[in-house]
Amino acid sequence: MKPRVIAVGGPTATGKTALGVLLAKTLAGEVVSCDSMQVYEGMIVGTAAPTAEEMEGIPHHMIGVVDPAVSFSVADYCAMAAPILADIHARGRLPIVVGGTGLYMDCLLSGMTFLEQEDTGEVRRQLWEQDGEELWKRLAALDPQAASSIHPANKKRVIRALEVVLTTGETMTARATRQLTAESPYEVMKLCLDLADREALRARCDQRVDEMMRRGLLEEVEGLLRRPELRGATAFQGIGYKELAAFLDGALPLDRAVEDIKTATKKYAKRQRTWFGRDKTAFWYCRDRMDGQAIIDDFRQHNLL
RNA sequence: GCCUCUGUAGCUCAGCUGGUAGAGCAGGGGACUGAAAAUCCCCGUGUCGGUGGUUCGACUCCGCCCGGAGGCA
Numbered sequence: 033m034k035p036r037v038i039a040v041g042g043p044t045a046t047g048k049t050a051l052g053v054l055l056a057k058t059l060a061g062e063v064v065s066c067d068s069m070q071v072y073e074g075m076i077v078g079t080a081a082p083t084a085e086e087m088e089g090i091p092h093h094m095i096g097v098v099d100p101a102v103s104f105s106v107a108d109y110c111a112m113a114a115p116i117l118a119d120i121h122a123r124g125r126l127p128i129v130v131g132g133t134g135l136y137m138d139c140l141l142s143g144m145t146f147l148e149q150e151d152t153g154e155v156r157r158q159l160w161e162q163d164g165e166e167l168w169k170r171l172a173a174l175d176p177q178a179a180s181s182i183h184p185a186n187k188k189r190v191i192r193a194l195e196v197v198l199t200t201g202e203t204m205t206a207r208a209t210r211q212l213t214a215e216s217p218y219e220v221m222k223l224c225l226d227l228a229d230r231e232a233l234r235a236r237c238d239q240r241v242d243e244m245m246r247r248g249l250l251e252e253v254e255g256l257l258r259r260p261e262l263r264g265a266t267a268f269q270g271i272g273y274k275e276l277a278a279f280l281d282g283a284l285p286l287d288r289a290v291e292d293i294k295t296a297t298k299k300y301a302k303r304q305r306t307w308f309g310r311d312k313t314a315f316w317y318c319r320d321r322m323d324g325q326a327i328i329d330d331f332r333q334h335n336l337l
Numbered sequence: 338g339c340c341u342c343u344g345u346a347g348c349u350c351a352g353c354u355g356g357u358a359g360a361g362c363a364g365g366g367g368a369c370u371g372a373a374a375a376u377c378c379c380c381g382u383g384u385c386g387g388u389g390g391u392u393c394g395a396c397u398c399c400g401c402c403c404g405g406a407g408g409c410a
Contacts, residue, residue, distance in 0.1 A: 187377085188372075189369080208370055211370070303374090307368095310368095
């Protein structure tokens, strides 16, 4: 019998955090955050990281565990989170993986083990100087399979695939197969949250941004930027952070920056819906039709918990 | 009251000398294996303010009406 894991995914602003805590309380579990931005230390308001009060005494993992200057990746996430899952299981408790970063969640839950890889920074920098179309043609020659699944305009992904072949001598396609385990090591129960009313979700995204501003997002960003090296860090690709950094640079007025954050949040929610929607084994619940307790009860009724 | 400019997709606007309209943004759909809150792909029929006219044919020309902006009184 494989160890069980409960996962909570779905678009932002649908109440994943609260449901995670409720599940943990009900099932003697601990929450493992699955969020590419919450991992960074000091990025609290802008990532809507749960406060001590919201955690309600439930242990939370993978929040604020990396310095924001460090460029974190899926591989790093899995390397850190997998042992945490093992530890929670070892203590006889249930891990509840909660978050909106679909890629991280899928990789962690499928038990993917990333192969060792040397630093590709230099190769990557060189490739970025070159013409995207040319790079894609080069990729087509070296790893036709990867090229066929990556649009030539998607320079970032074309380069990633290229740097893999160039630095490892193995195609990304081949590595991907080697990295993927035949079967997930966990018995996963995934539930995704959404709002049936799209307009309502967009409104909630807007409210959430206003709320973050009220809670001091600007101050948080200012504080982080006292370290100028963070300006270009991966952490500053986070929604809210990059826009306010632009405002602090004088590139745009504050109200415009806030507008941009709202728009970015809504687009992000849409991408998340697409990502999580791919997993046909997930159970979807609309938060505007059911509260947390009702969802858990429903799950119980289906003997899923 | 008179004069000038203006009224085109949810928003900002293109549409040359007449042949029934197109961009950006927003929005929708999708992809996604080491930056993923990132990166990228696909999707634009709207009484062209209204109404009369000129014309084979008007968003494009003319008249009037309605709504904006500015100027002169």
